[in-house]
Structure formats: structure tokens, C-alpha cells
Amino acid sequence: MNFTPLGGGKEIGANCYIIRTNGLNIMLDCGRHPVKSGYESLPALEKLEEVDYIIISHSHYDHLSSLPYVLGKFPDATVFTSKENRILALRILSNSVEVMKKKNEKDAEPVLYTHRDVKKAKKRIIPLHYMKPLELSKDVLLTLYPAGHVMGASSALIESNGKRIFYTGDISLSPQLTVPEATLPDKVDVVISEGTYGLKETLSVNREIETHRLSRKLRKTLGSGGRVMLPVFALGRGQEALYMILKLMEAEKIPRVPIYINGMVHVLTDLLLKEHDGMNSENRAWFKDSIKRHVTVIPKKLSSIIEDKSPMILILSSGMLIEDTLSYIFARQMLLEAKSAIYFMGYQSPESPGFAVLEAFKSTRQLELNEEKIDVRCDVDIFNFSGHANYSELLEIPRRLQPKKLIYVHGDKEALENLKEELQYEFEIDIPDNLEEIAL
DSSP states (O other), X not given: OEEEEEEOTTSSSSOEEEEEETTEEEEEEEOOOTTOOGGGGSOOOTTOOOOOEEEOOOXXXXXXXXXXXXXXXXXXXEXXXXXXXHHHXXXXXXXXXXXXXXXXXHHOOOOOOOHHHHXXXXXXXXXXXXXXXXXXXXXXXXEEEEOOSSTTOEEEEEEETTEXXXXXXXXXXXXXXXXXXXXXXXXXXXXXXXXXXXXXXXXXXXXXXXXXXXXXXXXXXXXXXXXXXXXOOTTTHHXXXXXXXXXXXXXXXXXXXXXXXXXXXXXXXXXXXXXXSSSOHHHHHHHHHHHHHHEEEOOSOOHHHHTOXXXXXXXXXXXXOOTTSXXXXXXXXXXXXXXXXXXXXXXXXXXXXXXXXXXXXXXXXXXXXXXXXXXXXXXXXXXXXXXXXXXXXXXXXXXXXXXXXXXXXXXXXXXXXXXXXXXXXXXXXXXXXXXXXXEO
């Protein structure tokens, strides 16, 4: 029995892992790298000869977006995911096709799969209920557990050869505004854990402090006549940010100004309201009514909104300002506006435009986007509203599960090594590179 990262080893990239056990090849997630394009964005699939099962933990780009491509290579593979996530995955994959088509027209970037491929994938995706074991073979069981993080997110427990292997996926032990906390199994033998926030600097940050800090900054910027953009991941942070802003406005902690969201944030918020079991009926009804009364979806003709410099809040994807997304398009204009602000809602990959904006604000106040030099005149800040386990929770997970072996993936090298140093006397720990095989 062994484990091999095909992406996500010492990085937050095209997260994709293989567990080989009892003659089965089980793939955990199959994403694309968030800041690479075309074939370079895919996991390292070249040496893979067979895939029997694919488990999709959730529908973020870096965990899902290679799925139709992988199924094109391994058409007999069966895909498992949670019931909620199946609905999300199909909608997000269809959107990915449209994004690739636009990039193909602009930059001749390859279209890795089509709407027809997504329809084929739909037939291979089997929804599972949480906490109900499924027999993959005579000696291999699969059980999905709620992972927190975003709507429909799962962790996976694989039981084989008398061993219990727990893959956290992206996980959070803390409840969020729209998503409850994760559920962990009993003691296991191996934990394969994300390590996104593996640096101690995230230790003291909590949601209440960050909400207060954001509301203070929003009051100042909006009160001075500026506008604010919150770049978000359409799934998860989009719904959390929208819920939070509406609550702050209702409590009169920030000024009442127009709120704009983009189409994908709107579509996924609508799916959350219709399909998600993690909100009680009272909160669901309030959220739905507040959106109807206070929120506008940005029209296809953007010019009127881009040119409107009056106070407003824009909740737009992508969360890292990936080129040609709405947040990127608005950022290019808003960076030049001294009264305005761009406030990031979570992690920024060091290779992303969002990271470049943050670094420029801290130093030269100038950056290059798409070969154009731009002055950074607006306020820029980052807030930790992540749906990932914080530093304390990343230590808590193995201490509660008490594995014989702990494997860290899905994190920058420095963060993963920091976690290993902290826990080195408690567990046998591996931090594999991509394509490095680890015995389980």
C-alpha cells in the first residue's frame, strides 16, 4: 500500500494523489494549478497506467477541474463525491469549459475538455451520503465525512488491509457563517492532511477579530467616498463574504451602499440556498430575502459599473485576481483610485496577481500586470476568512486521530516543514514531493 502526489506535493497546485492498495488505484482529487495554464496546469498523469476510483473532496478549481480530462484518459473510472458536491461540480465544470473557450479565442490556450466531456463525466459521478461506508472491493471500504471548508466538502476514510487512512481534503474544524465544522472519525493509522496555514503567524487570527478589522476599514473607505472590492473564490468565500457584508449592513456597522456580485458567485449562492443542508431555515430565509433586497448581479456590459466611482461593495471572483476574471478587470481600474480599496479574503498564491498586488502595496506601490506598469494608489489589505484549518487546528487534527504516520500536502514548503518541526516528536511525518512514493 502506498501514496503518491501527482500534484499538491510541497505546493498548492493541481491537487491530485494516488493511493494504491489491494490492486486498486484510488485517486484523491484531480484539480488544476490555479495560476498555470493549458497542459501545464494538469497533474502529472503521464506515468499513470490505470485509475479505478476517483474521490472528489470538493469543487474548488485546484481539486476538481481536471476531472473530465482524467476521465478521458481513464473512462472506466468511477467517481465518488458528496451529494451536495455533485451538483456543484457539474455546474463549475461547465463554467470551466466557457472560461477555456474564451482563453482559447484570446491566447490560443488549449481547451482541455468540452461540454460533451462534462456530460460524459456526469454519468460517472456517483453521489454518496456522509458517514455511510461503501465497499469498493472485498477488502476496501470508503466513507466520506463532512469537512467543513465549503458546501459539499468531504474528507475520505479508506479502510484497507486492516489500516485506516484518512485524507482530510481541505478541512476546517471551526463553524463558518454558511457551513458547519468538520466531523472527524475515530483513531486512524494514517492521516494525509492539508497544511495551507502551517505557519505560526496564523495562530492568533480569528474570525471575530478579522470581521471587526474589516468593518472598520469598510466604514473608513466607504465613508470617504471610495468603493471596495472583495476578491473571492466563487464557491465558499463568495457566500461567506456576501452573508457577512449583509449582516454588517443590517447591524449598521458599515454604510448602506450598493452591493454587486458576479454571475458565478450568484449561481453558487443560489445553489447553496436550494441544496445546502448546513444552514437552518431561519438563516436561509433571511439570506435569501437580503440578497433580493440589497444585491445586484453585475450586467454583461461592465462599463457603467467600472466607470461609477461612487461608494459600493463589489464581491467578485476570482479570489487571486487571475487574469481576465472580473476581479482582475476591476482591480486594474481600482488600483488607480486613491479613495478606493481592494481587500483580499484569504490565501494568495505567490505566483498570483493578487500576491503581486499585496507585495507592491507593501513596497514600491507599483506593479506590472500583463506587461503594463500600474501605480498602486488604493488601499490594499488581506483578511483571514479562509475556510481552511488554522494553525492550531492543523496540530489538533493528528493529535485527535493519533496516526502512526502523518503526511502533509497542499501547502507551501515552508508551512509544511514548520508543521513537521512542531510535531516531529509525536508522529512519523512525511512531506513528499510530486511523484514521490510513500509507503503506508
